[in-house]
Amino acid sequence: MEFLNNGPYKIPALGLGTFSVRDEVELTSALNEALETGYRHFDTAAIYMNEHIVGKVLNEWISSGKLKRDELFITTKLSLFDEQPGLVENAIKTSLKKLQLDYIDLWLIHFPVAVQITVEKEAITLPTDLEGVWKEMEQQVALGRTRTIGLSNFNISQIKRIQNVAKIKPANLQIETHLYFQQNKLRSFARKNNITVVAYSPLASPAMPQFYKEALTSGAPLPNIFNDSAISAIAKKHKKTNAQVALKYLLQSGLVVIPRSTNPKRIRENFDIFNFHLDDGDMLALKRLDRGKKAKVFLMLNLAKEMTKHPEYPFRENLP
Ligand SMILES: NC(=O)C1=CN([C@@H]2O[C@H](COP(=O)(O)OP(=O)(O)OC[C@H]3O[C@@H](n4cnc5c(N)ncnc54)[C@H](OP(=O)(O)O)[C@@H]3O)[C@@H](O)[C@H]2O)C=CC1
Ligand SMILES: O=C1CO[C@H](CO)[C@@H](O)[C@@H]1O
DSSP states (O other): OOOEETEEEEEBBBBBBTEEEEEEEHHHHHHHHHHTTTTOOOOOOOOGHHHHHHHHHHHHHHHHHOOOOOOOOOEEEGGGGGOOOTTTTHHHHHHHHTTTTTTTEEEEEEOOSSSEOOSSSSSEEOOOOOOOOOOOHHHHHHSEEEEEEEEESSOOOHHHHHHHOOOOOOOOOEOOBTTTTTOOHHHHHHHHTTTTEEEETTTTTTOOOOGGGHHHHHHOOOGGGOOOHHHHHHHHHTTHHHHHHHHHHHHTTOHHEEEEEEEEHHHHHHOOOSSSOOOOOHHHHHHOOOOOOGGGGGOTTSSSTTTGSSTGGGGSSSSS
């Protein structure tokens, strides 16, 4: 396993994503498979509603002595429903309880728009005080409940606003990044600001075609990493799969990747990427696959009406 070092912490360069896996049997078996394979970094979120399953499995490994807590790197995220000053401390306590942990390694603001459920049970967006939320997250670092704090789905001007008020600067930025949507602008900003980037949906989230709205409406063909002839040629040369090449490209570009799989074979396949090297020609060919924002899978976090009209909706700027 490789690590990325950033100031006070080091983060394993590969982690297991867990978005949308809520079935206890399925997630338990995926987590056990991943731990046996050597994964030590796990990505969850309060809104994935699976922190309790992650916690149960980790606790079994730690309490049986198979693993020490400090060998693990656990990321979770502040829910949009708790993204208000006054709710932050309780949110981390709830996540820690579900995860059965004393501390989280990385805690992220999941998305820069706060959401609330009304008495009519309707999800609505709220005016959002990002700086106020960050200040309360800093207190949680001081209290030892999380080692580091960071941002997810923030754009450059939002990150700058946090940096301007921060005593503890954001250490990490989790954003959608894959071969077809390479996020060069945001990555270059993060590099200059010593912010580690975690690439979410590093395989372009193939099971989520409903999110390819923009590509569909513009009539562009849907990009697919698994049957792309340019990727297949490089994969064949290295005797690797397209998924392994897609992940390796991001790793070699200095990013952390968190592919999700619950399939034992693919969990192992995605981990088996530390024993080959993409040469300069491969890297250039893969760089050319970038299609910019039309290949963005997650256009919004559609938990609430009016999300895209909210002043903090992040995806209006910084997209190539
Ligand atoms: N911060 C945020 O807002 C977001 C964070 N995330 C995080 O990033 C993680 C990864 O992103 P995600 O959107 O899940 O998508 P990924 O790009 O990781 O793709 C996951 C899909 O690819 C399939 N897959 C995995 N490995 C392979 C392989 N080797 N060959 C073929 N198919 C494969 C999986 O199916 P199968 O299980 O059958 O293998 C699954 O359907 C999430 O799980 C979550 O933790 C994701 C979205 C937003
Ligand atoms: O992490 C996430 C996975 O994608 C979803 C798409 O709405 C979101 O809930 C969230 O960003």
